[in-house]
Amino acid sequence: MSVGIEQLAVYVPPSVLSLDELAAARGVPPEKFREGLGVREMAIAPPCEDVVTLAASAGARALRASRVDPGDIGMLLVATETGVDHAKPVSIFVHELLGIGRQCRVYELKHACYAGTAALMSAADWVRAGGTRPRRALVIAADIARYAIGSPGEPTQGAGAVAMVIGREPWSLVLGEESGTYAGNVYDFWRPLGRREALVDGKYSVECYLEALAGAFRAYRTLERPALGTDEPLSGRLARFLYHTPFPKMAAKAHRRLLEIDWSGTTLAGDRLEEAIVASYRDAVAPGLEAVARVGNTYTASLYLCLAALLEREGPRLAGQRLGLFSYGSGCCAEFFTGLVPSGVAVQAGVAELLRERTTIDVATYERLVREGDSGGEPPPGFTGEFVFRGVRDERREYARLAPALAA
Numbered sequence: 001m002s003v004g005i006e007q008l009a010v011y012v013p014p015s016v017l018s019l020d021e022l023a024a025a026r027g028v029p030p031e032k033f034r035e036g037l038g039v040r041e042m043a044i045a046p047p048c049e050d051v052v053t054l055a056a057s058a059g060a061r062a063l064r065a066s067r068v069d070p071g072d073i074g075m076l077l078v079a080t081e082t083g084v085d086h087a088k089p090v091s092i093f094v095h096e097l098l099g100i101g102r103q104c105r106v107y108e109l110k111h112a113c114y115a116g117t118a119a120l121m122s123a124a125d126w127v128r129a130g131g132t133r134p135r136r137a138l139v140i141a142a143d144i145a146r147y148a149i150g151s152p153g154e155p156t157q158g159a160g161a162v163a164m165v166i167g168r169e170p171w172s173l174v175l176g177e178e179s180g181t182y183a184g185n186v187y188d189f190w191r192p193l194g195r196r197e198a199l200v201d202g203k204y205s206v207e208c209y210l211e212a213l214a215g216a217f218r219a220y221r222t223l224e225r226p227a228l229g230t231d232e233p234l235s236g237r238l239a240r241f242l243y244h245t246p247f248p249k250m251a252a253k254a255h256r257r258l259l260e261i262d263w264s265g266t267t268l269a270g271d272r273l274e275e276a277i278v279a280s281y282r283d284a285v286a287p288g289l290e291a292v293a294r295v296g297n298t299y300t301a302s303l304y305l306c307l308a309a310l311l312e313r314e315g316p317r318l319a320g321q322r323l324g325l326f327s328y329g330s331g332c333c334a335e336f337f338t339g340l341v342p343s344g345v346a347v348q349a350g351v352a353e354l355l356r357e358r359t360t361i362d363v364a365t366y367e368r369l370v371r372e373g374d375s376g377g378e379p380p381p382g383f384t385g386e387f388v389f390r391g392v393r394d395e396r397r398e399y400a401r402l403a404p405a406l407a408a
């Protein structure tokens with residue numbers, strides 16, 4: 001039975017900061033951010049947006065695009081590491097804002113940047129377990145990446161959400177049934193209770209990511225069907241590779257590590273190996289990184305932002321071909337899996353339109369927004385979200401849906 005992503009939609013906040021400007025303000029050469037990290041811009045959430053409104057705006061877009069009645073969603077999962085309450089899940093706010101029915105399993109998932117994949121796999125398993133029953137799940141990955149001002153992580157912030165309708169009519173991506181997984185307790189990135197910004201051992205987190213990639217990819221190679229021949233590369237069967245992308249250069253490092261493993265049984269070596277790695281990155285990875293370079297890190301939504309942007313831009317060209325996807329969450333857990341782009345794929349995830357409509361802010365405004373945090377309030381001019389966070393009253397968070405004229 002085919003199970004997978006029926007439709008997916010993106011939402012990113014309407015304000016954007018140029019990383020050339022941030023580099024100038026921090027006294028860093030702009031090439032360090034542009035080439036060293038591969039980032040160009042980052043999305044900044046205004047005070048009226050938090051992870052609930054990001055998730056709800058993406059979810060509303062996905063439901064409209066798929067023409068699914070909110071009452072038909074039997075499972076709603078929101079994956080995030082930007083939770084708004086220690087007990088009350090982001091997903092139950094989203095459940096109300098989207099008008100999803102009472103007969104629904106609703107919960108929030110957290111495992112750093114891996115939770116979106118945990119949600120996707122749980123939803124796909126739930127759909128499969130339903131047999132011929134017409135089950136549909138809504139999975140939303142949403143995050144606001146925050147590091148301290150002036151820290152090495154600062155240029156790798158961002159914000160956004162990706163919503164995916166999961167079911168037995170996977171018009172966007174048919175999920176493969178096998179996954180290679182890897183887990184281990186490491187302190188590479190964490191956010192102790194009460195802290196707004198993440199703590200990170202940056203260089204170590206890159207090492208942990210690459211080690212987890214090697215573990216998950218090796219595990220997947222043994223599960224691939226039809227089985228790979230001795231020393232046969234898996235990459236020959238995959239048209240594109242999508243990676244968890246905290247910053248685009250990480251995807252370049254990841255692809256290099258993957259190919260070194262995948263091609264270790266071939267005769268490629270020295271300059272020929274180097275040329276082949278560069279060409280493979282150029283053709284099979286780089287075209288999928290444009291959106292993430294302009295939005296920044298969306299933590300657990302990042303892999304799916306890459307997927308949405310790729311399918312929106314190149315879906316029909318990739319029809320009938322398989323993609324390899326790698327998910328990494330610090331702490332850590334990782335998963336390598338594949339998906340088939342079906343014929344007739346027609347994804348309008350909204351990425352290009354959202355990126356076009358954004359308003360540029362300067363460094364002073366960005367720093368003010370960081371200080372204000374998600375304090376709630378009125379939407380700024382040009383706001384493209386559908387939901388706003390009004391603020392906290394009696395220790396309860398209040399949200400509202402904007403009138404249709406105000407919502408994009």
Ligand SMILES: CC(C)(COP(=O)(O)OP(=O)(O)OC[C@H]1O[C@@H](n2cnc3c(N)ncnc32)[C@H](O)[C@@H]1OP(=O)(O)O)[C@@H](O)C(=O)NCCC(=O)NCCS
Pocket residue numbers: 029031032035036037152153154156200201202203205206209246247249250330
């Ligand atoms: C990723 C991170 C550790 C980088 O920190 P940093 O202090 O900027 O690291 P570096 O000084 O090594 O610079 C980063 C890159 O820019 C390159 N660079 C530095 N100056 C440069 C310049 N003027 N022109 C071009 N490139 C430059 C470096 O060579 C390096 O590239 P490399 O990794 O290919 O060697 C930091 O951004 C971070 O902590 N991010 C958050 C955690 C994260 O995203 N982890 C990823 C795994 S989950």
